[in-house]
Amino acid sequence: MGGGVSGLGAALVLARRGHQVTVVERDETPMPASADEAFDWDRRGAPQVRHSHAFLARLVGMLRRDYPDVYSELLREGATEMRFGDDMPPAITNFVPQPDDAELVMLACRRTTFEWVLRRAAIAEGAVSFRTGVGVEGLVADGALPTPRVIGVRLADGSEIAADFTVVAAGRRSAFSDWLVELGAASVPEDVDETGIVYLSRFYRLGEGQSPPPRSGPIGGDLGYLKYGVFVGDNRTFSVTLATPTADEELRKLVSEPARFDLCAQQLVATQPWLDGRAVAIADEVHIMAGLINRWRRHVVAGVPVATGVAAVGDAVICTNPLYGRGCSTAFWSAHLLADAIAAHADDPIGVQVAYDAALRDEILPWYKSSVDQDIEARRVAAALLAGEDPDGDPNDPRAFIRSVLRDGVLTAMRRDRVACVLSHVQPVVRARRGGERRRRVRSRVCRVARPRQSRAGTAARPSHPRRADRRARALVVR
Numbered sequence: 143m144g145g146g147v148s149g150l151g152a153a154l155v156l157a158r159r160g161h162q163v164t165v166v167e168r169d170e171t172p173m174p175a176s177a178d179e180a181f182d183w184d185r186r187g188a189p190q191v192r193h194s195h196a197f198l199a200r201l202v203g204m205l206r207r208d209y210p211d212v213y214s215e216l217l218r219e220g221a222t223e224m225r226f227g228d229d230m231p232p233a234i235t236n237f238v239p240q241p242d243d244a245e246l247v248m249l250a251c252r253r254t255t256f257e258w259v260l261r262r263a264a265i266a267e268g269a270v271s272f273r274t275g276v277g278v279e280g281l282v283a284d285g286a287l288p289t290p291r292v293i294g295v296r297l298a299d300g301s302e303i304a305a306d307f308t309v310v311a312a313g314r315r316s317a318f319s320d321w322l323v324e325l326g327a328a329s330v331p332e333d334v335d336e337t338g339i340v341y342l343s344r345f346y347r348l349g350e351g352q353s354p355p356p357r358s359g360p361i362g363g364d365l366g367y368l369k370y371g372v373f374v375g376d377n378r379t380f381s382v383t384l385a386t387p388t389a390d391e392e393l394r395k396l397v398s399e400p401a402r403f404d405l406c407a408q409q410l411v412a413t414q415p416w417l418d419g420r421a422v423a424i425a426d427e428v429h430i431m432a433g434l435i436n437r438w439r440r441h442v443v444a445g446v447p448v449a450t451g452v453a454a455v456g457d458a459v460i461c462t463n464p465l466y467g468r469g470c471s472t473a474f475w476s477a478h479l480l481a482d483a484i485a486a487h488a489d490d491p492i493g494v495q496v497a498y499d500a501a502l503r504d505e506i507l508p509w510y511k512s513s514v515d516q517d518i519e520a521r522r523v524a525a526a527l528l529a530g531e532d533p534d535g536d537p538n539d540p541r542a543f544i545r546s547v548l549r550d551g552v553l554t555a556m557r558r559d560r561v562a563c564v565l566s567h568v569q570p571v572v573r574a575r576r577g578g579e580r581r582r583r584v585r586s587r588v589c590r591v592a593r594p595r596q597s598r599a600g601t602a603a604r605p606s607h608p609r610r611a612d613r614r615a616r617a618l619v620v621r
Contacts (some may be wrong), residue, residue, distance in 0.1 A: 143278045143295060145171070146191075147253075148456025150260040151313030151477035153255035154209065156309075157269040159481060164303060165264070166295065170275035171260065176219035177377055180258035183347040187429065190253070191282035192429040193343040194383040196467030197249035197256065201474050206247075212263045219259055219378035229357040240493050250374035252345075252381075256470070273303075281308065281516050283325045290325040291491065292452035307451055307484065307494075311477070317437065327448045332441050335514045337434040337463040338521035339369065339385040340394050344403055344428050346379040346421040362412050365522075366527040368393065369465060371411050380406045385465055387524040388432070395611060402429045413476065423595070436462050438507065438513050440499075453480050460506060462513035479505060479616035489518075519545075523586045 143149070145167035153163045174180040184192070202223075205213040217223070226246035230237050249256075264270040271360040282294040282302055294304040310318045319330040349352060354374070362371030369385040384406065386394045397403045400423065438460050443446050453459075456473035479501040487493030510605040519541060526533035 143167075143309070144170070144311030144313060144316075144456075144458070145257075145261065146213075146311060146313065146456065146473070147260070147270065148458070148473035148477050150257065150264055151474040152311060152455055152480065153262065153264045153270045154212075154267070155478050155481040156484075157264065157267040160486060162307070163264075163270045165270060165272045166276065166278055166297070166303070167272060168277035173265075175257055176256040177252070177258065180229050180254040181252060182438070183254055183258075190431060190469075191466065192345075192425075193253070193341055193431055194371065195253040195256070195372060195470060198467060198471045199246050199248055201471040202247045202249050202476060203245055204478065205249075206270055209263070212259060213262065215259050216249065216256065216376075217252060218229045219255060220251050221255065222374070222376070223376065224248040224250055224357075231358050250376065252375040252379060252472070255376045258547075260294065261337065273297075279314070281321045282324060283449070283451075289447065290322065290327050290449040292325075292449055298513070299621065303452075303521075307453075310458045310474075310482065312456040314435070314437065315387065316454065316458040316463040318454055318458055321592045322449050325449065328443070329443060330435055330448055331443060332439045333514075335436040335498070335517060336388070336521070337436060337465070337517050338388055338524060339434060339463070339465060340388055340465060341383060341385055341431040341434060342394070342397055342403065342428050343381050343431075344400065344407075345379060345381045345384045345424050346416070347424045350422050353422040354380070354595050355418075355420075360412045363410065366523045366533065367405075369520075370407065370410050370413055372416050380414065380421070382413050383465075385527065389522075389525070389528060398428050398430055400426065417617065421511040425590055431464075434463060435511075436508050436510060436517060442499035443617060445498075447492055450491035450495055453495065453498055455480055460502065460510050462510055463517055466513055466516070468509055468513070472509060476502065476506060502604055503525075 143166045145165050149165055149452040151165075153165050155164050161614035170173065174183060202213075205216075224247065226243050227237060227239055261272075265272070271466060277298045278295045279291050279298050281290075282296055282304075283290040283292050292305075292308050294302055295308060296302050310316060312318065318334070323329060350620055357374075361373075362369070363371075367387060367390060370385050373381045373383065377379060382403075384403065384520055385396050397406050404417060404423075407419045439454065439458075441459070454564065455476045457469065459476065462472070462474065480498050483494045483501060489495055522541070523533040523545075534545055536542060
């Protein structure tokens with residue numbers, strides 16, 4: 143159930159492994175004829191499709207390896223590759239490509255275009271059928287077993303669909319846990335952590351004859367009280383996203399107005415070159431998404447599944463702050479981890495659940511924990527700035543030291559050193575983990591390239607407070 147990235151990913155992989163698949167999608171979504179028509183898709187059940195997305199190296203690698211036909215279609219429909227090494231900072235003049243650089247490719251594409259091509263590929267399989275315009279209201283189970291075994295779903299129109307296995311890809315607002323309890327299953331434990339931000343996005347298209355600005359500089363930034371970034375799309379489109387702290391209602395209301403949103407983005411170092419007159423908005427409104435959380439739902443507890451015959455993928459099982467751009471990658475990835483568990487334990491319903499849970503914990507849970515840790519620190523910094531305090535004012539606070547390492551070490555090294563620049567591609571989830579020796583080498587290069595700020599000639603020991611030093615964007619918006 144669910145026709146987003148995780149649902150379509152599950153449909154594709156299961157169909158290509160010989161299964162017959164039915165996708166149930168609540169939204170009535172007739173197939174568009176073009177990428178621009180797909181942008182106008184009525185996807186009320188998936189409001190995130192109107193926001194900036196990153197299609198990271200892990201996802202791109204899976205597509206290129208396992209779905210070359212789908213990947214070719216994405217490129218044919220206007221998506222473009224962003225390869226590591228194409229836009230190196232000017233200070234890196236001795237760049238020599240390495241063999242594994244080929245893994246470090248991201249895809250520039252709107253979420254709606256990505257889903258449109260995936261759905262088209264699923265339909266073309268012949269083993270995938272769609273039922274749109276009707277939602278799932280509950281699960282159907284074999285009542286003869288102590289642990290519920292799901293054997294299908296109950297639809298909003300009163301009908302039922304029988305299934306050997308049910309995949310819940312209904313997103314972060316899924317009622318899956320409630321449905322399991324209705325069947326007599328134990329409550330599903332979950333970890334929830336607030337992201338602390340509200341997401342605001344707007345989409346644009348480059349004008350005729352206009353070229354995008356060089357991508358050798360930053361693509362985003364974090365002022366503490368405002369995070370921002372620019373995301374390249376397909377067919378000469380791009381989007382700008384601003385993220386405000388949930389507590390800063392004043393700023394959120396202001397930048398939700400299109401004119402003020404543009405004015406704010408025109409003052410920010412990463413987004414200003416894109417909004418210097420070379421592009422026009424392709425939608426009138428600013429799209430807003432609130433209620434953003436990190437959540438991990440555990441459907442296997444102490445080695446025992448809460449139910450069999452059913453599993454959740456994508457945001458229905460694990461969701462993270464969209465600011466880090468991992469959602470589509472982990473959604474598609476989780477669908478394939480589930481398919482692997484089904485293939486390995488076809489005759490063992492409990493084995494499927496246990497193997498899938500173990501794979502999620504090993505491959506994807508570390509990225510969830512990383513998101514939670516990042517958000518805890520980001521909320522601390524934002525709260526201090528909103529209170530007019532310096533988040534790094536205590537020199538004995540280890541968090542201030544880490545922030546200085548990132549600000550004065552990593553960010554500096556990424557502009558000057560090839561190995562340190564690879565750090566920008568760890569975020570794209572190339573592999574589940576990097577080897578310890580490689581991490582030590584990168585840390586060493588960062589330390590050599592980025593000298594302590596206090597030792598740089600002509601540089602003050604401490605910069606002025608970021609809230610005081612960079613109020614221009616906010617001040618102009620508030621006027």
